[in-house]
Amino acid sequence: MWVVHTSVAQVYHFQHYDIFSGLGQSQVTDIEQDRLGYIWLSTRGGGLSRFDGLHFTTYRKEDNLPANNILSLEIDTKGTMYMGTPFGLSIYDGQRTRPVRTSDREPYTVSSVIGDTKGNVYAICNASQLGLLLGDSLRFLKKNSSDRPSFFSDMSVTPDGKLMVSTYSGEIFEVTPKGLFRRYNFSPALVLRSILFDNQGLLWLGTDEGVFTTNAKTSSALTAISHDIVHEMTEASDGSIWMGLSMGALRYQQGNILRFNADNGFSNFMVRGLLEDREGNLWFTTDGDGVYKFTNPAFTSLNTQTGLHGNTISSLALSPTGRLWVSYFDGGLDIVDTQTNRPLPVPLSLQRKRVNCLSVDNEGNVWVGLAGPGVYKVQTDKVTYFPLDDYISSQGVTLFMQAGKGKEVWISTSNGVLLYDGKSFQHFHSKEGLKGSFVRRTLLLQSGELLTAGPRGLNVVRNGKVSDFQYDNELASFPALSMAQRYDGLLALGSFEDGVVVFDPKTKQKRFFTVKQGLCSNLIYNTSFDPKGRLWIGTERGIDLLTLDAQFRIASIRHFNETDGFTARETNANTAYVSPNGDFWIGTIKGIFHYRENPKLRLPTTPKVHFTEVKSPFDTTNLVQFAKSKDTWYNVPNELSLPHTRNQLKISFISINHSHPDLVRYQYQLEGEDEAWLGPTEQTSVVYSHLNPGKYRFNVRASLGDNRWGETAVYAFEIVPPFYQRSWFIALVISLLIASVGLVQQLYIQYRTRRVLAYEKLKQEAEAAIRVQLAQDFHDELGNRLAAIRMQSSVLKLRYESRETGNEEKRIVGEIEKNVVRLFRDTKDFIWAIDPESNLVKELVLYIKDFGENLLQDTTIRFHSNTTIPFELENVTLPPGWSIQVIMIFKEALTNCIKHAQCQNIYFCATLQGQNVSFSLEDDGCGIVFPTDGYHKGLNNMRQRAEKIHCSLAIAPRSPSGTALTLTGTIPTKTASPKIR
Known part of the structure; x- marks a missing residue:
């Protein structure tokens, strides 16, 4: 006897969100996804709801929405929203609402809003007018070549980017900024409620008579798809067509129709909106039951709701013919044809049995292990029972079964392992070497060995003998x-x-x-x-x-x-x-779950992160005042520059993922504060306290629970240091310090200079005093003595001349007189040189001039002098020792002129320009021939004297005749300045 059960249907998983989930209202009119991944839902009376995958945020009139009753929604690529309400069209930028007016300023209702591929926005107004948005006003478009009533029902974009609008009277127009042009003309009796142009070149028509398709280019014939009334249609990325019905939804894929309603996990409410998000999830908005998300393909399930007799599954097996055998812990057995999802009859002998395990052998036979000492073998035409009382006690059970080689079947029991070879059983238990009698599981290895597992560890059955697990000593005791x-x-x-x-x-x-x-x-x-x-x-x-x-x-x-x-x-x-x-x-514990991988499923992309809020964590200060601008939709100040007194910051962020929102993990790092990436973590905000002044970059990235991290989002900000830590202030302080050090150094140098100058002045004054005293002493003592000797020698000479004495005595007395006169004259020059007054350039020049004139007054030679000394430099002081050397040089030169030059004129010239001094002596005599022959002691002495005072001495012939001697030098700076009287 065979028993047949009712039909078994797979349950598809739909995630349901309603007011208890945070949705603003259960009557959802439209759905959109923005550029960041948020799902936006417009409702009848509940305002606008934003969903991030985990939480809803609702916006209402108090948040500057135009109304709480929103009929249609459109979002452009910049995030700007266009909302159709019973009170007209409004533009919302996240901060404020801008109403859109018409040319006649009359009230109007917007039931649908859509944007084309060129960025134009159109709105169906009062059901019978189509307006083009221009700035903040609507311009209504004219309809061409049609006499039918123009009550617009739906809008759709073709694959090549054209916008089409349908009417309830069976017409479809192409929408352009210049007007509406009819492209399709169907029977007026075909009430068009929805249209769709798919990527296969088909035009889908949702009518009151059902769903039809036609060739989008020719529209020659209509093909009926379903008798359902469709309110909305969309094409998914896998090519399937989804339709929102008056009760539930419908999917058309490669000729197969699958309905979704309360029987297989969906809703029986009307579906008004459809959306496939960027991850491939399908969203359905309903008129009273919130919103549903379909995460195809993942898992479908079989349970008591779909026709199974239980939910707590103890074992399952799938035969080569596609028959799924299912057993339950609380007893019973089901067989399901997986091709048709229909139940199959269960053999009478297996009904109401407690089944522990199921298996399929190599011949396709199903083995049923009981919660007792026995197993069944189910073949196509018969069922065979094998009692196991001889091997396990009446309290024993079968735990697991596995096909071996050929007809072999291995049976794990509470008392060892049994091998059925097609004819008889062979028993392996603890006496044969098993680690305990309780064998949970067996595994037939590719080597032909059988691996057994129990609470005490692993064994291997090889060639009919039991041995220990010798591959690894640690795993030999592993309780698999x-x-x-x-x-x-x-x-x-x-x-x-x-x-x-x-x-x-x-x-x-x-x-x-x-x-x-x-x-x-x-x-x-x-x-x-x-x-x-x-x-x-x-x-x-x-x-x-x-x-x-x-x-x-x-x-x-x-x-x-x-x-x-x-x-x-x-x-x-x-x-x-x-x-x-x-x-x-x-x-x-909730039935059987079936995973079928879909090769067309969009692979999850690495998630992107964006910032949702940046604020002070412990106060309500709006940080926009410290930034250049603010993000439109979120409280994120751009180019934030905080004073050092506000060095605490809370940064919030999120990565939107609607397929696996619970798997999103984050890593973050604050450059300059964190040495490495922190995380992973589920937290979507980070608080930093007591940040030091400086520039920062906060980095954050996300993953879906694995090691594939998405691109890094960066938020840069600055904590401005106090004025005493800023570069300009530090530079100013450093400059002041440098200037102060320089000033101190300069003052110190000036102080040292003044001391040195004072010391030098004292030294010079002391030296001058000594020289004056020395000159006086020499003049008074030596001069007087020499004068007396000269007078005495003169008297002696007169006496000798009056007497009759020898010529030799007269000659000696004459020489004495001559030497005394010369010594007196030279002593007079030496005494003058000692006097400090001799260091003045003016005095030196006058002395040489007077000396020359006195020397030549008893000769026929004429002495000429020319001195060019500026008035302000007349009191320039020469270094000590210069005067005597200059005098000696020119006395020697004048003597040479008198003795050897045979000249008529001698010219003396002295000039002073700045620090450069020059003395020259020229004659018009016979001149001097170079190179000179022999030894000239006078010339060598003059050169040596010039070198002692670091001056240069030049002796050269004079044109047209005579000799020119020039002495030039540079007066050192400390002695070149005029004397301050």
Whole structure:
């Protein structure tokens, strides 16, 4: 006897949001997504709601909205909103509302707003007019070549960017800034409610008679798709057409129609708006039941709502014919045809049995293990029972079954392992070497060995004999709860509390994965490898999908939960199965969940982050006053420059993801404050206190729970230092310090200079006094004595001349007189040189002049002098020692002129220009021939005297005749300045 159950339908997961989720109102009229990823929902009476994937933010009239009843919504690429209300069209920029007027200034209602690809915005007004937005006013467009009533119903953009508008009377017009031009003309009886131009060149018509398609170029014939009344249509990225119905929704894909209503996870309310977001999720707005999100493809489910007899799944098996066998912990068995989703009859002998495990052998037969000492083998035409009382007690149970080689079947029990070879059973228990009688699980390895697992560890059955697990001593005692082997031989062992270990028997390499590495839980009920080599892990807290790299490290990990349609969270042991095509089936406490990977699904992109608020964390001060501008929609000041007294900042940010909002994690770093990236964290704000003055860059990035981080968002700001820490002030202080140091140094130099000058002055005064005293002493003593000797020699000479004495005595007396006269004259020159007055240039010049005139007065030679000394420099003082050397040089020169020159005239010249002094003596005699022969002591003496005072002496022939002697030198600065009287 066979029993047939009612139809079984798969449940599709729709995420539902209503007023209890934070939505402003359950009657949602329109839906849009902005450039940052936010979902915006307009409502009837609840204002405007913004959804970030986790939370709703609602805007109402008190937030400067034009009205709480918003009928239509459009958002351009800059984020500006255009809202259609019963009171007209309004433009909202996040801060204020600008009303849009018409030329006649009459009140009007906007039921629909849409923008074209060129940035133009159009609005259906009062149902019968179409207006083009120009600035802050509407210009109504004229309709061409039509006499039918123009009550507009819907607008749609073609794949090539043309905007089309339909009327209830069966016409479709192309919308241009110059007017409306009819492109399609259908029967007036065909009431058009909605239109759609898809990417395959079809025009979809939603009418009161149902849904039709036609060729968009020819529109020659209509093809009926459904009899449903469609209010809204959209084409998804996978090419499917979604339609909003009066009750629920409909999906058309490759000729197949799938309806969504309360029977398979959706709503029975009218669907008014459809949107596919940038991640591929489908959104549905309803007239009274909030909004729904469809996260296709992830998981569908089978449970009691879809026709199963239970939800707590104890085991499942899928036969090669597509029959799904399901058993329950509370008893019972179901068989479902996965091709038709229809139930199949359960053999009478298996009804009301408590089934522990299910398996399929290599011949396609289904084995049913009871919660007792027995198993069933179900073939196409018969059911065979195998009692196991001889191997396990009446209290014993079968725990797991697995196909072996050929007809073999391995059965794990509470008393060892049984091998059925098609004819008889062979029993392996603790006496044969098993680590305990309780065998949870077996795994047939690619090597042909059988791996058994129990609470005490692992065993290997090889060639009919039991041995210890010799591949790894640490794993030999691993209490595996689940086991799986990949196509390359890699083993995965799950445990009760130690997570998962992967082990390569060839290289002996192993790695442990726990919650520290990102798993949902350390309690692993199920481990399975799919054809791509990925590891599926079922836990009591969700499902993980791991991709491993060549070193068996986690390359990526994906968590499945309610967002993916996996609403059960807790899985059951030994209920996971991966089909050859990669489908994943798993039993839970809420039914069976089925994962079918969709190759057309949009892959999740690396998330982007944007800033939502920057403020002082402990006060309400608006920081915009310290910035150049502010973001329109968010409280984010741009180019923020805070004073040093406000050095605390709270920075908020978010990454919008509607597929996996709970998986978003953040890393952040404040350059100059944080040495490395901090996180990952779920927190969307960071507070920094007591920031030092300086320029900062706050960096933040996001990921979807793995190591793939998106692009970094940067917020730059500055804490302005106090004036005493600013560069200009520091530069000023440094300049003042430098100037002060320079001034002090200058004052010190001046002080030292004054001391030196004073010392020099005292020294010079002392020296002058000594020289004056010395000159006086020499004059009074030596001069007087020499004068007396001269007089005495003169008297002696007169006496000798009056007597008759020898000539020799007269000659000696004459020589004495002559030497005394010469010594007196030379002594007079020496005494004059000692006098300080002789250091004056003026005095020196006069002395040489007087000396020359006196020397030549008794000769025929004429003496000429020419001195050029400025008045202000007449009192310039020469260094000590200069005067005597200059006098001696010119006395020698004058003597030479008298003795050797045979001249008639001698010319003396002295000039002083600044610090340069020049003395010259020229004659018009016979001259001197160079090079001179022999030794000339006088010339050598003059040159040596010139070198002593660092002057240069030049002796050269004079033109036309005679000799020229020139003495030039530079007076040192400290002695060149005029004497201050």
